[in-house]
Amino acid sequence: EVQLVESGGGLIQPGGSLRLSCAASGFTVSTNYMIWVRQAPGKGLEWVSIIYSGGSTYYADSVKGRFTISKDSSKNTVYLQMNSLRAEDTAVYYCARLYYYDSSGLDFWGQGTLVTVSS
Amino acid sequence: IVLTQSPATLSLSPGERASLSCRASQSVSSKLAWYQQKPGQSPRLLIYDASNRATGIPARFSGSGSGTDFTLTISSLEPEDFAVYYCQQRDNWGFTFGPGTKVDIK
Numbered sequence: 307e308v309q310l311v312e313s314g315g316g317l318i319q320p321g322g323s324l325r326l327s328c329a330a331s332g333f334t335v336s337t338n339y340m341i342w343v344r345q346a347p348g349k350g351l352e353w354v355s356i357i358y359s360g361g362s363t364y365y366a367d368s369v370k371g372r373f374t375i376s377k378d379s380s381k382n383t384v385y386l387q388m389n390s391l392r393a394e395d396t397a398v399y400y401c402a403r404l405y406y407y408d409s410s411g412l413d414f415w416g417q418g419t420l421v422t423v424s425s
Numbered sequence: 426i427v428l429t430q431s432p433a434t435l436s437l438s439p440g441e442r443a444s445l446s447c448r449a450s451q452s453v454s455s456k457l458a459w460y461q462q463k464p465g466q467s468p469r470l471l472i473y474d475a476s477n478r479a480t481g482i483p484a485r486f487s488g489s490g491s492g493t494d495f496t497l498t499i500s501s502l503e504p505e506d507f508a509v510y511y512c513q514q515r516d517n518w519g520f521t522f523g524p525g526t527k528v529d530i531k
Contacts, residue, residue: 341520343468351460351468351511353520364519400467410515411458411473413480418467 308332315419328401339404428523447512
């Protein structure tokens with residue numbers, strides 16, 4: 307059974323750093339494209355970052371230069387390192403899997419982890 | 426690429442047909458997906474690549490369109506279908522989501 311479990315969220319002061327983890331089971335992250343999506347309270351979905359199976363990474367303009375996506379194949383886990391956090395980064399952060407390399411659909415999602423940036 | 430969804434809210438009764446629109450600011454070919462999200466839950470993939478139903482999705486959900494204009498149709502609303510629906514495109518650099526359409530009970 308495919309499962310994604312996020313962790314690492316919490317309350318952090320503006321300017322601080324946080325690392326989110328997404329532990330996968332039922333498939334291997336090394337051969338899949340993995341994505342982070344966030345949702346601010348009461349708002350819509352916003353794409354954050356993607357890491358390809360080959361390791362290429364892309365970011366939304368809103369997080370470029372501050373966030374870094376990575377993966378550890380030995381732990382079957384994807385990470386999102388978030389630095390220089392701002393109030394507007396407050397959101398539930400979801401990790402998701404791209405259905406297949408050429409698809410548009412994200413077929414499995416985690417339950418999300420809440421990041422609150424506030425003093 | 427900017428996605429626009431209409432209407433923002435759709436008020437319908439169970440058994441009625443729902444048609445949700447998603448328009449892209451430039452062509453996305455068929456790289457468009459639809460999701461359903463209920464309060465407190467993660468999004469659920471309904472349709473990928475414009476017209477392909479995801480695994481386990483009932484046949485009452487269908488997607489159509491290509492280029493810049495797309496439609497999600499729910500042929501006959503069930504009580505569990507009242508939710509927010511998002512479209513999402515994929516291009517060479519990433520993804521964009523639409524603002525969502527809320528389908529609520531009339």
